[in-house]
Amino acid sequence: MASRPKLHYFRGRGRMESIRWLLAAAGVEFEEEFLETREQYEKLLKDGRLLFGQVPLVEVDGMMLTQTRAILSYLAAKYNLYGKDEKERVRINMYADATLDLMMMVVGTLFKSPAEKEEDFALIVTRAKTRYFPVFEKILKDHGEDFLVGNTFSWADVQLLEAILMMEELNTSVLSDFPLLKAFKKRISNIPTIKKFLQPGSQRQPPPDSHYAEVVRHVLQL
Numbered sequence: 001m002a003s004r005p006k007l008h009y010f011r012g013r014g015r016m017e018s019i020r021w022l023l024a025a026a027g028v029e030f031e032e033e034f035l036e037t038r039e040q041y042e043k044l045l046k047d048g049r050l051l052f053g054q055v056p057l058v059e060v061d062g063m064m065l066t067q068t069r070a071i072l073s074y075l076a077a078k079y080n081l082y083g084k085d086e087k088e089r090v091r092i093n094m095y096a097d098a099t100l101d102l103m104m105m106v107v108g109t110l111f112k113s114p115a116e117k118e119e120d121f122a123l124i125v126t127r128a129k130t131r132y133f134p135v136f137e138k139i140l141k142d143h144g145e146d147f148l149v150g151n152t153f154s155w156a157d158v159q160l161l162e163a164i165l166m167m168e169e170l171n172t173s174v175l176s177d178f179p180l181l182k183a184f185k186k187r188i189s190n191i192p193t194i195k196k197f198l199q200p201g202s203q204r205q206p207p208p209d210s211h212y213a214e215v216v217r218h219v220l221q222l
């Protein structure tokens with residue numbers, strides 16, 4: 001039996017959280033090694049495990065994978081969450097890239113002051129409501145199906161739900177003008193693997209706090 005994927009990252013969301021979501025949605029058990037000290041990070045560097053000197057790092061199938069998007073697309077293909085042909089895959093890529101862009105805006109506020117964060121969060125919510133959510137609402141409306149692509153559960157659905165929940169943490173009424181996204185959220189949240197991941201005690205990480213920011217700063221010597 002193949003060994004479980006092993007994730008190397010901080011004990012927090014950052015760029016690893018979508019990878020956790022995807023594995024959890026696929027029903028795949030994974031191990032995690034949390035970076036808490038500079039020494040752990042230097043060891044990964046010294047052992048040549050970080051191709052570009054950066055995390056996330058995922059050990060899977062005898063490979064040391066880095067670069068978030070590459071890792072996500074490999075796992076989506078491996079666990080059959082990546083459509084049935086090239087045309088479906090390119091749509092999944094577009095939708096997943098869009099939601100990742102949105103979520104990376106939140107990740108980018110980690111070291112900002114509370115006042116700056118508040119300002120950024122307001123802009124991010126506006127961006128979600130004007131650039132991203134109308135598109136996904138229209139996609140669901142136009143094809144009238146349960147999932148974003150090919151009426152089959154895919155990486156795009158997993159990541160859209162992750163992004164929706166993240167935006168709701170910033171503004172509880174962010175979905176008020178998007179009835180189909182509300183229904184989508186409910187539907188995808190009820191998929192058994194996702195439902196399990198949404199329960200307390202899962203490997204899902206909470207929003208970042210000041211301790212998390214301190215650890216990242218210390219480990220990366222920022």
Ligand SMILES: N[C@@H](CCC(=O)N[C@@H](CS)C(=O)NCC(=O)O)C(=O)O
Nearest residue numbers: 014015053054055056067068069220
């Ligand atoms: N394009 C890379 C960026 C990775 C990245 O910036 N990782 C940060 C931690 S979240 C890092 O390792 N920074 C250390 C550095 O750049 O030296 C990805 O998407 O994985």
